[in-house]
Amino acid sequence: MAGEHTLTETESAVAQKLDGLVLDFEAMAIASNLFRAANAVRNHMERTVLAPHDLTWTAFVVLWVTWIWEPVETRIIAAEGGFSKATLSGVLTTLETRGFVSRSKSQTDGRLVMVRLTPAGRRLMKKLFPKFNAEERYVVAHIDPKERVAAADMLRAICFAVKTS
Amino acid sequence: MAGEHTLTETESAVAQKLDGLVLDFEAMAIASNLFRAANAVRNHMERTVLAPHDLTWTAFVVLWVTWIWEPVETRIIAAEGGFSKATLSGVLTTLETRGFVSRSKSQTDGRLVMVRLTPAGRRLMKKLFPKFNAEERYVVAHIDPKERVAAADMLRAICFAVKTS
DNA sequence: AAGAGATCGTTCGGGTACGAACTATCTGCC
DNA sequence: GGCAGATAGTTCGTACCCGAACGATCTCTT
Helix, strand or coil: CCCCCCHHHHHHHHHHHCCCCCCCHHHHHHHHHHHHHHHHHHHHHHHHHHHHHCCCHHHHHHHHHHHHHCCEEHHHHHHHHCCCHHHHHHHHHHHHHCCCEEEEECCCCCCCEEEEECHHHHHHHHHHHHHHHHHHHHHCCCCCHHHHHHHHHHHHHHHHHHHCC | CCCCCCHHHHHHHHHHHCCCCCCCHHHHHHHHHHHHHHHHHHHHHHHHHHHHHCCCHHHHHHHHHHHHHCCEEHHHHHHHHCCCHHHHHHHHHHHHHCCCEEEEECCCCCCCEEEEECHHHHHHHHHHHHHHHHHHHHHCCCCCHHHHHHHHHHHHHHHHHHHCC
């Protein structure tokens, strides 16, 4: 999606395949670039910050949400992180095995499982998050500072459009 | 990341955890929303357009790139789609088993594998892509038309920042 | 022409990723 | 109180997803 080939090349190639049909190339470009950007940032973070600690992107997100909101229910972590509870269950087991988080049943509601960081998990996040934020700053460096608020809003608008469907 | 909790709540919670450290909350918000948006769009597409045909997002991207550029080398598909050649190898096998693509060795370079759509694959894309583009249009509907070009540029700027690292 | 080094696709192992089915628990209504 | 329905988390099956290692092939240099 808009990788080696330029957008114009892609457009004319698509137009050939679907001549006669009306297509929204602008929407196509935004959706396409949205994924390239998200993927690129994720890979960048995994290579530069996460790989030295043998952490995946998802594992880091789980640690981050837990760190900020602990003790926290698993359904909250899944919602904040944007993945399913099935996925979270596996990642939590991985992180528990490695000694970064702990699970415990809620005292007030037997259905809930509360997640906390272990001391090792807190040490890890205290060390890792500043590095992570430094890379985030690097990633947005090429966006005009005046347009950064608009950028965040635009992305929120996309989330909103999809949620209310 | 910025799910149920507002951004301000998250910020003050993070600031408490790391008081004294200088953090770029704007960069954090953009990176965070970038992932929420990409994930939301992907899930939306999978539910509305792809699930009826039992296709995953990645499988669709592979079909799309192949459809536009066939015959095409696998390394091009991986680069255009933004995933590793290891991932592509598995997805291609799945699509080959289901009769949507075919692999064949290049005549001029024995290392290369050329990928083509089968007639069934072409029929599928001709039917599927207009639906897909309609959903893309829906996704960007909440972005001011005047800002859409800037939006695409902004996403490209992020890709560029990460690539040149 | 012959080896060193680069390139391409596959395979392997471990870790996500999701929907569906399942168990356990809670809540509401009678 | 007791049962229907909702809710939370795990498990299961299938399908990605990546880095590393691998064998096959090409290219470059001499």
